[in-house]
Amino acid sequence: MTEAIAxxxxxxxxxxxxxxxxxxxxxxxxxxxxxxxxxxNPWLLGILFSVGIAAVMAVSLSSGYMPFTARxxxxxxxxxxxxATLRFWExxxxxxxxxxxGLDESRILVLFExxxxxxxxxxxxxxALGLSGAVFQGILLNPLxxxxxxxxxxxxxFGASVVIVCTILFPAATALASPLAPAAGAFAMSTVTLFxxxxxxxxxxxxxxxxxxxxxxxxxxxxxSAAISFIKYLAGDQVSxxxxxxxxxxxxxxxxxxxxxxxxxxPAIFLTLPSAVDLNIMTLGVRSAETxxxxxxxxxxxxxxxxxxxxxxxxxxxxxxxFVGLIVPHLVRLLAGPDHRSLxxxxxxxxxxxxxxxxxxxxxxxxxxxxxxxLTALLAGPAFLVIFRRKMKDLVHV
Amino acid sequence: MSSAEDGKGRSGDAFPxxxxxxxxAGVSGxxxxxxxxxxxxASAAAGAxxxxxxxxxxxxxxxxxxxxAAxxDAPGxxxxDAPGxxxxxxxxAAxxDAPGAPExxxxxxxxxxxxxxxxxxxxxxSGDSPILSVRxxxxxHANGMRAVSDLSxxxxxxxxxxxxxxxxAGKSTLLDLLARLKAPEKGSIRVFGKEAGEYPPIRLARxxxxxxxKFQFNFSFTVREVVSLGRRPYLxxxxxxxxxxxxxxxxxxxxxxxxxLADKPVTALSGGEAQRAVxxxxxxxxxxxxxxxxxxxxxxxxxxxxLMDRVRILTRRDGALVVTVTHDLHLAAVYAxxxxxxxxxxxxxxxxxxxxxxxxxxxxxxxxxAEVRPDDFSGGLNISFRHGGERERHxxxxxx
Numbered sequence: 032m033t034e035a036i037a038x039x040x041x042x043x044x045x046x047x048x049x050x051x052x053x054x055x056x057x058x059x060x061x062x063x064x065x066x067x068x069x070x071x072n073p074w075l076l077g078i079l080f081s082v083g084i085a086a087v088m089a090v091s092l093s094s095g096y097m098p099f100t101a102r103x104x105x106x107x108x109x110x111x112x113x114x115a116t117l118r119f120w121e122x123x124x125x126x127x128x129x130x131x132x133g134l135d136e137s138r139i140l141v142l143f144e145x146x147x148x149x150x151x152x153x154x155x156x157x158x159a160l161g162l163s164g165a166v167f168q169g170i171l172l173n174p175l176x177x178x179x180x181x182x183x184x185x186x187x188x189f190g191a192s193v194v195i196v197c198t199i200l201f202p203a204a205t206a207l208a209s210p211l212a213p214a215a216g217a218f219a220m221s222t223v224t225l226f227x228x229x230x231x232x233x234x235x236x237x238x239x240x241x242x243x244x245x246x247x248x249x250x251x252x253x254x255x256s257a258a259i260s261f262i263k264y265l266a267g268d269q270v271s272x273x274x275x276x277x278x279x280x281x282x283x284x285x286x287x288x289x290x291x292x293x294x295x296x297x298p299a300i301f302l303t304l305p306s307a308v309d310l311n312i313m314t315l316g317v318r319s320a321e322t323x324x325x326x327x328x329x330x331x332x333x334x335x336x337x338x339x340x341x342x343x344x345x346x347x348x349x350x351x352x353x354f355v356g357l358i359v360p361h362l363v364r365l366l367a368g369p370d371h372r373s374l375x376x377x378x379x380x381x382x383x384x385x386x387x388x389x390x391x392x393x394x395x396x397x398x399x400x401x402x403x404x405x406l407t408a409l410l411a412g413p414a415f416l417v418i419f420r421r422k423m424k425d426l427v428h429v
Numbered sequence: 430m431s432s433a434e435d436g437k438g439r440s441g442d443a444f445p446x447x448x449x450x451x452x453x454a455g456v457s458g459x460x461x462x463x464x465x466x467x468x469x470x471a472s473a474a475a476g477a478x479x480x481x482x483x484x485x486x487x488x489x490x491x492x493x494x495x496x497x498a499a500x501x502d503a504p505g506x507x508x509x510d511a512p513g514x515x516x517x518x519x520x521x522a523a524x525x526d527a528p529g530a531p532e533x534x535x536x537x538x539x540x541x542x543x544x545x546x547x548x549x550x551x552x553x554x555s556g557d558s559p560i561l562s563v564r565x566x567x568x569x570h571a572n573g574m575r576a577v578s579d580l581s582x583x584x585x586x587x588x589x590x591x592x593x594x595x596x597x598a599g600k601s602t603l604l605d606l607l608a609r610l611k612a613p614e615k616g617s618i619r620v621f622g623k624e625a626g627e628y629p630p631i632r633l634a635r636x637x638x639x640x641x642x643k644f645q646f647n648f649s650f651t652v653r654e655v656v657s658l659g660r661r662p663y664l665x666x667x668x669x670x671x672x673x674x675x676x677x678x679x680x681x682x683x684x685x686x687x688x689x690l691a692d693k694p695v696t697a698l699s700g701g702e703a704q705r706a707v708x709x710x711x712x713x714x715x716x717x718x719x720x721x722x723x724x725x726x727x728x729x730x731x732x733x734x735x736l737m738d739r740v741r742i743l744t745r746r747d748g749a750l751v752v753t754v755t756h757d758l759h760l761a762a763v764y765a766x767x768x769x770x771x772x773x774x775x776x777x778x779x780x781x782x783x784x785x786x787x788x789x790x791x792x793x794x795x796x797x798x799a800e801v802r803p804d805d806f807s808g809g810l811n812i813s814f815r816h817g818g819e820r821e822r823h824x825x826x827x828x829x
Binding site for chain 2: 169172173174235236305307308311312314315316318319321322323324325326364368369370372
């Protein structure tokens with residue numbers, strides 16, 4: 032998939048490699064063998080994703096330990112939203128009979144304070160991961176990049192581990208005992224990591240060449256992983272609380288977590304979408320982009336910052352959930368083409384769909400509750416392998 | 430046919446008589462490849478001629494500074510301050526109508542370049558005056574290595590400038606400087622009379638396009654999508670193409686004979702096809718100045734010749750200024766209007782092909798023994814390198 036056609040530089044005549052490449056596939060030249068780029072209409076894919084999300088929401092809210100009927104869900108949502116802020120519900124609600132009187136308080140609590148915030152958090156976190164995966168792959172010119180390539184996940188894991196180990200080692204530090212403290216630590220450290228990686232990667236002119244970024248990210252991740260191991264060692268018997276956080280889960284997420292990730296996700300989408308055309312151009316290389324009037328340095332910095340902050344927020348509230356940010360943009364690109372104008376919004380929808388569906392499966396349909404990060408890795412990993420294998424076969428002669 | 434006649438008129442000084450006949454003979458020798466574009470771009474030809482009206486033919490004034498004299502004040506380099514007056518130094522040339530009505534001509538002529546979009550030259554550019562001029566240009570790499578020293582050159586529209594020199598001579602750096610990919614350390618680069626650095630990048634991208642030598646396709650955009658990206662300097666934030674943009678894109682695709690590949694992913698193209706896709710992208714930018722960085726490096730002989738024929742159409746018929754960096758002196762000897770030889774970051778020689786390319790120069794610049802003869806078929810020059818044979822025996826026997 033990463034495929035660079037870069038004519039070799041110096042030899043003036045036809046070099047051996049050049050000649051070999053030309054002659055290796057003469058039939059490719061004019062015949063039909065390089066397949067036409069078959070693509071789905073992006074709007075159709077968008078509609079499919081949206082329908083999928085609606086279906087997941089319906090299934091997710093209704094099923095689980097305490098099942099709800101559609102009518103009940105409607106009634107509870109109506110009860111919660113009507114009259115307060117969302118007045119636009121009113122005309123819609125008028126079409127339906129008024130909510131049945133006497134809804135059970137505990138059932139309202141389960142649906143509105145437990146199930147719904149968890150669903151919303153998983154949707155928005157998935158959206159953030161899909162968006163940031165698409166942006167990262169575009170900027171780093173590498174379809175194998177993901178939101179964690181720049182060390183965002185390692186930074187977050189380190190931050191959360193530090194907070195958790197502090198609560199273990201110093202029980203007196205009650206301020207850290209808040210359930211949100213690890214999230215705050217994670218967000219702070221992932222942002223710091225991002226800046227350090229950018230500083231390390233910057234060249235003399237202050238540009239951020241993709242290979243530098245990837246290397247700096249790998250180096251920082253390695254250092255932080257070692258630090259996390261040390262912290263785990265410090266935690267002793269209570270190491271499981273760190274491990275569980277690292278696995279990634281939406282268990283017991285509240286409206287607060289949903290709000291946090293939403294607040295960072297919304298600016299990210301507004302910052303990235305208007306640069307989609309420039310991102311398309313930047314995939315042709317810096318020289319082409321600059322001569323087309325794109326300020327690559329500025330665009331890259333803005334996109335990296337926006338995508339990383341969205342990913343950080345998602346990691347902070349949900350832990351490290353792998354593969355969503357990698358496989359979703361990949362699939363979308365395969366289905367609807369690499370144009371970032373459609374790739375970014377579609378990856379956002381796809382990420383939301385995949386993660387909310389996975390979380391629903393984990394919560395409502397699997398015995399016990401395995402962390403959703405494990406499920407996404409177990410399902411998406413092999414799926415990715417199949418795609419990868421198929422593309423590898425195509426690439427043999429390219 | 431008026432365009433061809435015009436081309437003949439303009440090239441009269443630069444080439445031995447008959448060059449254009451030969452050039453067109455070469456064209457007609459490959460009718461199949463030719464016919465579609467000629468038809469497609471024919472309409473674009475008319476307007477271009479207005480801009481390149483004057484018959485004044487003048488060697489690259491930088492030739493005067495080749496000896497290394499400070500460029501800025503050297504005689505005949507008045508172009509730095511008043512590009513419109515460039516015709517003055519063309520002693521003896523028929524520059525009658527160039528200074529005649531510069532403002533009016535500039536204002537009304539809207540030459541249509543390769544892609545066919547209308548381009549309005551900024552005030553001050555007219556006739557055969559240089560549209561790109563370099564004065565006292567210096568550049569040092571970040572590691573302190575001097576890459577370009579005190580370079581002064583003028584580039585006029587409707588001509589093909591070929592830049593050659595040994596590796597490390599500073600050719601590619603100069604091209605980067607012209608494309609504003611690098612900022613000069615000292616000196617000035619004026620595009621249509623205005624300092625290149627003063628243009629907003631988008632504006633400059635409408636005047637000047639570069640086909641890079643190294644390019645990569647990481648994602649499976651189709652050829653048409655890649656070519657469409659060339660329209661970016663004219664588009665809004667969301668990059669929506671107008672009917673006019675689409676027409677220009679199609680024309681660029683046809684011009685490089687990529688029609689059958691337009692809907693295929695660029696990742697599936699061969700090296701030569703990919704190179705042509707990049708060139709089509711550059712042409713879709715519809716700029717009066719086109720910079721080509723080793724465009725034939727990954728092409729076979731037929732592809733390279735075909736490409737150079739097309740470049741000739743761009744300069745002769747559409748009035749574009751093309752600057753090519755190449756290692757292929759044989760191609761240069763046939764297709765260049767003007768040669769720029771560089772060595773060690775300095776100008777070794779510059780001027781019309783016939784006046785610059787000779788055996789002595791090749792020895793001086795490339796340390797290569799060669800014989801240079803007029804080439805009757807192409808009207809250009811024919812280089813026969815005198816290596817191998819006796820020289821090989823000389824080297825084998827321990828000679829230096």
